[in-house]
Amino acid sequence: MLKKSADREHVLPMLEELGxxxxxxxxxxxxxxxxxxxxxxxxxxxxxxxKGGPRVRVCNGLSCRVMGSDxxxxxxxxxxxxxxxxxxxxxCDRAPAALDEALKVLDFAKQKRAITGDDAKxxxxxxxxxxxxxxxxKKARELGTDGILKQIEASGLQGRGGAGxxxxxxxxxxxxxxxxxxxxxxxxxxxxxATFKDRETMLRRSDKMIEGMAIAALVVxxxxxxxxxxxxxxxxxxxxxEALKRAGDHVKDWNWHFHRGHGAYICGExxxxxxxxxxxxxxxxxxxxFPFEFGFRGKPTLVSxxxxxxxxxxxxxxxxxxxxxxGKTEAGSKLYCISGHVxxxxxxxxxxxSTLEELVAAAGGYxxxxxxxxxxxxxxxxxxxxxxxxxxxxxxxxxxxxxxxSAGVVVLNDTVDMAxxxxxxxxxxxxxxxxxxxxxxxxxxxxxxxxxxxxxTGDPAALKHANDVGWEMEEGSICGxxxxxxxxxxxxxxxxxxxxxxx
Amino acid sequence: MSETFLIKxxxxxxTALQGETVLQVARxxxxxxxxxxxxxxxxxxxxxxxxxxxxxxxxxxxxxxAWKAADGQNVKTHQSSxxxxxxxxxxxxxxxxxxxxxxxxxxxxTGNGNDLRAWAKDCSTLKLDPVNAPRVARPGDKNPYIEFDxxxxxxxxxxxxxxxxxEAVNAITLTGRGSETTIGTAGMRGLxxxxxxxxxxxxxxxxxxxxxxxxxxxxxxxxxxKVRTTCNYCGVGCQMDLNVKDDEVVRVTxxxxxxxxxxxxxxxKGRFAYDFIHHKDRFTEPMIRGEDGQLHATTWEKAIAxxxxxxxxxxxxxxxxxxxxxxxxxxxxxxxxxxxxxxxxAFKTGNIHQCSAx
Numbered sequence: 001m002l003k004k005s006a007d008r009e010h011v012l013p014m015l016e017e018l019g020x021x022x023x024x025x026x027x028x029x030x031x032x033x034x035x036x037x038x039x040x041x042x043x044x045x046x047x048x049x050x051k052g053g054p055r056v057r058v059c060n061g062l063s064c065r066v067m068g069s070d071x072x073x074x075x076x077x078x079x080x081x082x083x084x085x086x087x088x089x090x091x092c093d094r095a096p097a098a099l100d101e102a103l104k105v106l107d108f109a110k111q112k113r114a115i116t117g118d119d120a121k122x123x124x125x126x127x128x129x130x131x132x133x134x135x136x137x138k139k140a141r142e143l144g145t146d147g148i149l150k151q152i153e154a155s156g157l158q159g160r161g162g163a164g165x166x167x168x169x170x171x172x173x174x175x176x177x178x179x180x181x182x183x184x185x186x187x188x189x190x191x192x193x194a195t196f197k198d199r200e201t202m203l204r205r206s207d208k209m210i211e212g213m214a215i216a217a218l219v220v221x222x223x224x225x226x227x228x229x230x231x232x233x234x235x236x237x238x239x240x241x242e243a244l245k246r247a248g249d250h251v252k253d254w255n256w257h258f259h260r261g262h263g264a265y266i267c268g269e270x271x272x273x274x275x276x277x278x279x280x281x282x283x284x285x286x287x288x289x290f291p292f293e294f295g296f297r298g299k300p301t302l303v304s305x306x307x308x309x310x311x312x313x314x315x316x317x318x319x320x321x322x323x324x325x326x327g328k329t330e331a332g333s334k335l336y337c338i339s340g341h342v343x344x345x346x347x348x349x350x351x352x353x354s355t356l357e358e359l360v361a362a363a364g365g366y367x368x369x370x371x372x373x374x375x376x377x378x379x380x381x382x383x384x385x386x387x388x389x390x391x392x393x394x395x396x397x398x399x400x401x402x403x404x405x406s407a408g409v410v411v412l413n414d415t416v417d418m419a420x421x422x423x424x425x426x427x428x429x430x431x432x433x434x435x436x437x438x439x440x441x442x443x444x445x446x447x448x449x450x451x452x453x454x455x456x457t458g459d460p461a462a463l464k465h466a467n468d469v470g471w472e473m474e475e476g477s478i479c480g481x482x483x484x485x486x487x488x489x490x491x492x493x494x495x496x497x498x499x500x501x502x503x
Numbered sequence: 504m505s506e507t508f509l510i511k512x513x514x515x516x517x518t519a520l521q522g523e524t525v526l527q528v529a530r531x532x533x534x535x536x537x538x539x540x541x542x543x544x545x546x547x548x549x550x551x552x553x554x555x556x557x558x559x560x561x562x563x564x565x566x567x568x569a570w571k572a573a574d575g576q577n578v579k580t581h582q583s584s585x586x587x588x589x590x591x592x593x594x595x596x597x598x599x600x601x602x603x604x605x606x607x608x609x610x611x612x613t614g615n616g617n618d619l620r621a622w623a624k625d626c627s628t629l630k631l632d633p634v635n636a637p638r639v640a641r642p643g644d645k646n647p648y649i650e651f652d653x654x655x656x657x658x659x660x661x662x663x664x665x666x667x668x669x670e671a672v673n674a675i676t677l678t679g680r681g682s683e684t685t686i687g688t689a690g691m692r693g694l695x696x697x698x699x700x701x702x703x704x705x706x707x708x709x710x711x712x713x714x715x716x717x718x719x720x721x722x723x724x725x726x727x728x729k730v731r732t733t734c735n736y737c738g739v740g741c742q743m744d745l746n747v748k749d750d751e752v753v754r755v756t757x758x759x760x761x762x763x764x765x766x767x768x769x770x771x772k773g774r775f776a777y778d779f780i781h782h783k784d785r786f787t788e789p790m791i792r793g794e795d796g797q798l799h800a801t802t803w804e805k806a807i808a809x810x811x812x813x814x815x816x817x818x819x820x821x822x823x824x825x826x827x828x829x830x831x832x833x834x835x836x837x838x839x840x841x842x843x844x845x846x847x848x849a850f851k852t853g854n855i856h857q858c859s860a861x
Contacts (some may be wrong), residue, residue: 022688025690026689026690027689030689034672036698037673037689037690037697037698038673038674038675038676038687038688038689038697038698039667039673039676040687040689041676041678041687041690042663042676042677042678042687044621045678045679045680045687046679046680047680057751085835117861149556166625172849195675207779211658238611264680281677286548286549286569298677325577338815340703352531430681430682431681432680432681433682434680434681434684435677435679435680435681436550436658436681437550437551437552437661438552438597438598438601438658439552439593439594439597441658441681441682441684442598442600442634442636442682443597443599444682445634445681445682446597446600446631446632446634449632449635450632450636453632455555465596465629467592467685468596469593469597469631471589471593472589472590472593472594472597475555475563475564475586475590476549476553476555476564476590476593476594477551477552478597491539
């Protein structure tokens with residue numbers, strides 16, 4: 001049910017400011033906003049960052065697990081720290097990652113992280129110097145809506161958040177709506193395990209992202225532009241604020257707003273993100289209608305990923321064809337994140353369609369004897385290392401039964417128990433399922449329970465129905481999370497059957 | 504006149520009205536599609552996934568409760584699609600792994616029925632290990648009427664949406680996340696300490712009997728006979744069904760939404776205040792207090808004549824304004840009209856009042 005109320009949108013930030021969800025805080029917020037107490041309680045209890053109480057957070061994502069996060073938790077607890085194990089913190093290149101009580105990153109890194117070096121020719125060029133001449137925006141104004149759209153279409157730019165949807169279709173979709181009120185939203189709620197490219201982009205190239213957003217707003221006719229930045233990303237949010245200040249008059253035509261995440265992976269899903277912006281539980285909406293026609297406050301909304309926006313200035317300045325030519329199997333360059341058993345985890349800007357071999361070469365080579373990899377976050381399941389020469393792109397990986405997703409690549413060497421790896425990933429999905437639909441809510445818990453049972457008893461019978469349940473999760477779930485949550489286990493069963501024999 | 508067009512469901516041509524959902528068309532045509540989260544009083548949620556169907560041109564199965572019928576659309580339900588049948592089989596199995604089962608392995612039925620049970624009987628289910636979801640109730644909730652058993656809850660959110668969309672009371676909410684999600688209140692307080700008006704609509708809309716009436720006898724739906732009557736607590740004329748077992752009213756339920764003036768809704772009085780029916784202190788015939796100070800049974804004719812005589816005497820002794828009339832909110836508009844007629848025309852006084860006018 002659409003509920004429009006400006007006050008409702010303040011509910012979550014107010015709770016956060018007051019220190020989290022307590023009966024008293026909920027009453028205070030209700031009195032100030034007029035939103036019923038139960039709704040505030042319901043929304044607040046959805047988000048882990050609103051639980052309140054200072055503690056150290058240790059990441060239990062796959063890359064951190066293989067770099068010893070369990071040991072780190074034990075060590076911190078032994079020192080008397082109040083420790084909470086949390087879903088991937090997006091610091092996989094600092095594995096095992098942890099945040100202190102004030103959400104500042106603690107450094108326990110076991111590897112030396114890196115990024116692609118400065119190269120002015122690169123479309124995003126993370127290591128390059130920021131530039132605030134906003135020449136692309138100026139050129140975009142000259143090109144006009146049709147001219148810009150032509151370049152975006154020619155560039156072949158696909159959404160970098162995970163779905164790989166052609167950008168120009170989305171832009172056109174919003175621009176063509178009857179309703180004159182439209183919004184642009186930047187999805188910076190980066191939380192897919194093993195993904196940290198948006199983090200680096202915000203820290204290093206907010207200039208490009210902001211310029212891209214302004215160009216998008218020009219095309220779709222939006223006056224209000226929103227950021228939705230992951231709650232744990234304080235430094236990143238500050239970097240964006242600073243960049244916006246430096247952009248100054250170039251972007252004064254728009255009202256820029258900040259929303260912060262409150263600790264829920266699912267809010268990276270665009271409709272859950274919109275619900276969260278509206279002050280509600282981050283439960284994905286049914287689609288259709290899609291956000292381009294019915295988005296924030298029910299208005300046409302362009303929701304795109306940080307990296308997608310950051311590609312836009314290059315496309316306008318250099319032309320769509322030139323961007324497209326960067327790609328190998330699909331258009332453009334791509335920020336690949338890599339972590340796990342490699343020597344130099346980090347973000348590397350490579351041609352889209354590069355292989356794991358090429359990516360690992362950029363990242364200093366394998367650590368140990370590689371056995372498996374996960375090409376696009378937890379959602380992409382696992383592939384055997386024999387597929388190391390598969391182009392890492394949207395269509396090819398989908399054909400291979402996996403996905404590029406957010407390009408969060410994790411390499412696992414032969415010291416890893418694949419059943420254990422599947423259990424870790426399923427723990428993540430069970431924790432992060434929104435709980436709205438049964439296939440995902442019950443299915444992810446069921447699979448997590450069963451693989452745990454297998455690990456405890458060594459009896460493969462525990463996994464007898466895993467494929468059926470996985471099939472139903474994919475067919476029956478509302479959103480993309482539920483559809484892929486079975487993959488870590490089902491893929492591991494398929495490619496690594498020896499890891500699930502009687503033991 | 505709305506525009507009509509044809510769609511095909513399982514090969515059968517069906518007439519659809521502009522704006523109708525596939526589920527609405529199917530139901531009218533007698534094509535059965537299971538649902539849990541659907542209630543025609545509420546916006547479609549598409550959350551229970553029971554009603555998913557195949558729609559031509561759609562890669563994914565779509566919820567028929569929310570999917571609008573369109574001219575020429577071709578729809579397949581479990582009757583004609585193995586994919587939809589398999590989806591239902593595994594989905595029901597998942598629900599059952601998260602549900603209290605009886606000794607036959609079927610979802611338990613309470614006095615409030617359980618739609619999951621009938622659906623499970625129609626499917627080839629898998630025997631999945633119980634998932635033991637950490638879903639909690641509200642222990643210590645002292646409200647006298649509404650009881651929640653989280654082990655029978657399927658999180659369809661009909662109760663919370665009903666409380667919000669129909670009653671606009673917002674006492675209950677989905678709370679927590681993932682497998683911990685449950686039905687809660689602010690601070691997980693008892694309902695008496697919330698905005699709850701104890702209308703019991705949440706019980707009425709619950710499809711699996713996770714919500715039941717605390718004090719009602721636990722008679723199963725098939726053990727009772729429903730007797731339709733009009734609620735006499737006020738003049739609205741809500742229709743309600745007395746659930747009768749062995750000549751005794753064991754609970755009150757509301758008729759199917761959309762069929763009566765109250766659209767399936769009742770208030771706290773209509774739904775829960777039926778204890779008087781069989782109460783030992785209830786008057787079941789007119790009585791007159793005699794010279795001996797005791798009440799004596801009589802006929803209506805005598806009782807009315809006695810009352811009229813008494814009132815006339817007061818009016819004679821003290822004048823018309825020596826008497827006043829207070830009508831009841833339990834009366835209908837017509838009855839209230841007659842009451843003022845007696846006051847003004849028969850007794851010539853303006854002293855007429857009605858309790859709900861205060």
